[in-house]
Amino acid sequence: MSIILSTVLLMLNGMLLPTPPAASIRTAGGDPKLYSFTMKTIDGKERSLASYRGKVLLIVNVASKCGYTSQYADLEKLYEQYHEKGFEILGFPANDFLRQEPGSDTQIKEFCSTMYGVTFDMFSKISVKGSEQHPLYQYLTEESSVPGAVKWNFQKYLVNRKGEVVTKFSPGTEPMDDEVVKIVEQLLAEPS
Numbered sequence: 001m002s003i004i005l006s007t008v009l010l011m012l013n014g015m016l017l018p019t020p021p022a023a024s025i026r027t028a029g030g031d032p033k034l035y036s037f038t039m040k041t042i043d044g045k046e047r048s049l050a051s052y053r054g055k056v057l058l059i060v061n062v063a064s065k066c067g068y069t070s071q072y073a074d075l076e077k078l079y080e081q082y083h084e085k086g087f088e089i090l091g092f093p094a095n096d097f098l099r100q101e102p103g104s105d106t107q108i109k110e111f112c113s114t115m116y117g118v119t120f121d122m123f124s125k126i127s128v129k130g131s132e133q134h135p136l137y138q139y140l141t142e143e144s145s146v147p148g149a150v151k152w153n154f155q156k157y158l159v160n161r162k163g164e165v166v167t168k169f170s171p172g173t174e175p176m177d178d179e180v181v182k183i184v185e186q187l188l189a190e191p192s
Contacts, residue, residue: 032163033143037136040124042093042109047123049090049136054192056087056184057159058175059140061094061128061150063101064111068154072116074175078184079120085188086161089120092136094128097153101125140165158183161192 035050058078063069079089093108095101103111105124112118126134128150133141140157141149144165152171160166166187169180 034163042105042122054161056187058089059157062091063153065100066153071154078175091122093125096129160187
């Protein structure tokens with residue numbers, strides 16, 4: 001099934017939020033804008049998103065006390081299944097929805113590793129909406145090819161190997177959903 005037909009079916013089922021064709025907003029230097037951000041890891045180290053160049057990325061805002069928190073298990077499963085092929089998950093804890101991520105970075109890391117065995121990359125807690133919205137999420141919600149507010153915890157943005165945001169999935173879409181997996185596999189098969 002083609003990526004276009006897959007996308008239409010996901011939209012009809014309400015699992016995929018509508019997206020226009022991928023477009024790459026570039027910096028003055030010609031890099032995709034996504035790679036211009038430097039983020040603090042959950043361990044407090046600075047990491048440039050340019051270090052993920054050539055990888056397929058799933059960017060997810062996460063929370064420890066949400067009805068969707070159990071998605072951590074499938075995020076880890078998806079990561080383990082495709083990591084060796086060039087797939088990365090970037091988890092961004094956020095306390096923006098009913099204060100469902102109140103912990104410190106240390107507490108969040110402990111929770112994720114103890115409860116769900118998370119090994120994918122986690123970052124320091126940020127805000128994904130409102131007046132304190134992090135510039136990364138300003139880019140995702142205002143300038144990327146899939147603009148629109150983050151609806152809740154566990155909204156997922158899929159980025160191709162060229163650093164282009166190609167689609168987003170609603171918070172309720174499970175990470176191991178057949179259509180998510182199919183699009184991840186298609187993106188991994190594309191050249192960078």
